[in-house]
Amino acid sequence: MIGANIHKIVEEIPPNVNLVAVSKTKPISMLQDAYNGGQRAFGENKVKEMIAKHEALPKDIEWHFIGHLQSNKVKYIAPFVHLIQSVDSLKLLEVINKEGIKNNRVINCLLQFHIAHEETKFGLDLIEATLLLKSDSFKQMKNCNIRGIMGMASFTTDENQLRKEFRLLKSFADVVKLESGNSECNILSFGMSGDYKIAIDEGSNMIRVGSTIFGGR
Numbered sequence: 001m002i003g004a005n006i007h008k009i010v011e012e013i014p015p016n017v018n019l020v021a022v023s024k025t026k027p028i029s030m031l032q033d034a035y036n037g038g039q040r041a042f043g044e045n046k047v048k049e050m051i052a053k054h055e056a057l058p059k060d061i062e063w064h065f066i067g068h069l070q071s072n073k074v075k076y077i078a079p080f081v082h083l084i085q086s087v088d089s090l091k092l093l094e095v096i097n098k099e100g101i102k103n104n105r106v107i108n109c110l111l112q113f114h115i116a117h118e119e120t121k122f123g124l125d126l127i128e129a130t131l132l133l134k135s136d137s138f139k140q141m142k143n144c145n146i147r148g149i150m151g152m153a154s155f156t157t158d159e160n161q162l163r164k165e166f167r168l169l170k171s172f173a174d175v176v177k178l179e180s181g182n183s184e185c186n187i188l189s190f191g192m193s194g195d196y197k198i199a200i201d202e203g204s205n206m207i208r209v210g211s212t213i214f215g216g217r
């Protein structure tokens with residue numbers, strides 16, 4: 001069933017759009033089903049849970065961290081995380097860079113943006129993001145790589161509202177790419193179970209889908 005859900009989504013999205021299967025709270029057996037169906041990118045929002053699943057499952061899985069990340073926990077995921085999507089401060093990025101040095105790797109990151117109407121308090125606004133990218137501290141970092149942006153639209157079925165918010169996120173992504181001066185900065189991570197088709201229509205190339213694949217939480 002899980003494999004079929006994934007195939008249905010993959011068949012209807014353009015080939016340039018990456019599907020991250022959001023497996024938070026779901027048991028390892030369900031992730032294994034998704035893996036057996038060909039899925040390789042999984043999203044988790046708790047450090048402990050991601051570590052346990054990483055240890056239990058095949059090592060070619062790409063682990064995406066999508067929840068609020070505390071600086072003191074970066075060290076636990078730094079050796080293996082594929083993409084930290086939820087960078088919301090310079091301080092956090094400094095710690096990620098430091099852990100990247102310790103692990104002799106470059107850790108890929110997205111800047112998480114906050115849209116006024118959404119539920120979560122976490123995320124940057126455009127001014128904060130610009131200050132981060134212009135800072136001397138950021139310019140000296142060699143072991144983290146800003147690959148784009150992540151955002152969440154309001155929890156609404158109002159299509160006009162969703163489109164407005166996705167367009168705003170797209171415009172933030174354009175600024176981040178310009179300010180970072182990084183040609184690899186081209187990931188636009190927005191769109192979830194309820195809104196990913198509209199998100200793709202508005203320029204998303206990475207969707208994070210949980211309940212449509214694994215069922216409700």
Ligand SMILES: *Cc1c(COP(=O)(O)O)cnc(C)c1O
Nearest residue numbers: 022066192193194208209210211
């Ligand atoms: C839970 C979650 C998702 C997936 O939500 P669904 O509505 O179940 O698809 C996507 N992104 C983030 C940041 C999440 O926390």
